[in-house]
Amino acid sequence: MSAAAASTDRREFEFAPADHHAIARMVYAELGILLPDGKAQLVYGRVAPRVRACGLTSVAAYLRLIEDDADERGRMLDALTTNHTSFFREAHHFEDFVERLWPTLSQRLASGGRVRLWSAACSSGEEPYTWLMAALGHDRSAAHRMLKHDLRMLATDVSPSVLETARAGRYSADTLRTIPAKLRATWVSDRLVVDSALREAIAFRPLNLLGPWPMKGRFDAICCRNVMIYFDEPTKAKLQGRLADHLETGGMLYIGHSERLSPDVAKRFECVGRTAYLKVHA
Ligand SMILES: C[S@@+](CC[C@H](N)C(=O)[O-])C[C@H]1O[C@@H](n2cnc3c(N)ncnc32)[C@H](O)[C@@H]1O
Structure with missing residues (x-):
């Protein structure tokens, strides 16, 4: 049999x-x-x-x-959603962000400007927490000063149950293992909970990527990783076009390792790294 x-x-x-x-x-x-x-x-x-x-x-x-x-x-x-994720998954995206955009964005914050980041299909929160940890580093007081500026991260998913985990910011020791030790010591308590300053900097919201999006402004960078693999080509192309519309020119779009931009959307971007796209045309 x-x-x-x-x-x-x-x-x-x-x-x-x-x-x-x-x-x-x-x-x-x-x-x-x-x-x-x-x-x-x-x-x-x-x-x-x-x-x-x-x-x-x-x-x-x-x-x-x-x-x-x-x-x-x-x-x-x-x-029926598949929520597999991990801290520092495809970490090259966060390294790219920290090198390419963060110096300008952190200066903008320090001089009173605003920075908006979006983790689209964030699952249980490991991706947005990783992103902020990577950007803020392990100088705790400098990071806390930075978080007082107008820095906001939106993190959305269609699954209410993973958003609950994300908001709580409590993970098993095994899940937290992939955070580099110094960052883990800075941002995760002995009770295995992510620092409240990070949790408060992230707005975890339910959002179906196929439905209407209530966000009005554009983002400086968007992570939309490992969700398009579940979609067919027309759905991917439509979603990617909407993501591009919601991104500032000069902003970065990061997608999953096995995902590609559709030809029409790719014209608006320059591929600057592994599945890392700089928006060059409105
Ligand atoms: C495999 S996880 C990826 C998590 C994270 N982005 C990463 O790369 O580690 C895919 C996530 O997409 C979400 N998802 C699936 N369909 C969606 C949709 N139509 N709108 C919003 N989120 C969706 C699932 O709930 C799941 O949490």
Whole structure:
């Protein structure tokens, strides 16, 4: 018996291909995430705990329930997002930011100007915290002075559960392990909580990248990493165009290691490093 057939046999709940297709259609329409047939086992693994929690005996019954229960539908969508992340993941982006933009931006802050950064699809917060730690360094009092200036980071995700973790800023010792020791000593307490000054500098907000964006001003830099891999080409191209519109000329866009800019959007940028793009044309 194949591994796939064996795992199908062990399923607690009935899960027909039609159930998978109904879920995939819903997730694509709401979040843009593609869930092809090859992801059926993953979908089952994420949805089964919700079926159990609702006291139902089949995925089909669960699908009927969420037709009228918007909260449960939200919990299912949340469960179907993939939130893998880590501190100092693809650290070359933060090194690039610190070398290329931070000297000018920190001067601007010191002379009363404003700086706006956006971590789009921030998951449980490791990315925005890393970004600020990398920029502020380990001189605690200088960093705290800098944070009193008009420096704001927006960090958004569609998943409410990861945003809760992000706001709390509490991580396991294993999760915190990838922060360089000196920065960890500066920014993480003995109780394994990120410094409140960092937590307060970041506005963690729910935002679906496919929906309307309430932000009015432009950002000096945007990280939108490892979320476009779940989207199809038209969704990626549209999102990238919107990200470019929300970025200052001279600002930086950082995307995930396996992601690329669509040809139309790429014309507005100069590629200046590994998946690091400088906006050169409005
Ligand atoms: C793999 S994580 C990437 C986290 C972080 N950017 C990184 O690179 O480590 C992808 C995140 O994208 C979020 N996401 C998926 N679809 C989204 C959408 N339509 N709008 C906003 N966030 C979305 C997920 O909830 C998840 O937290």
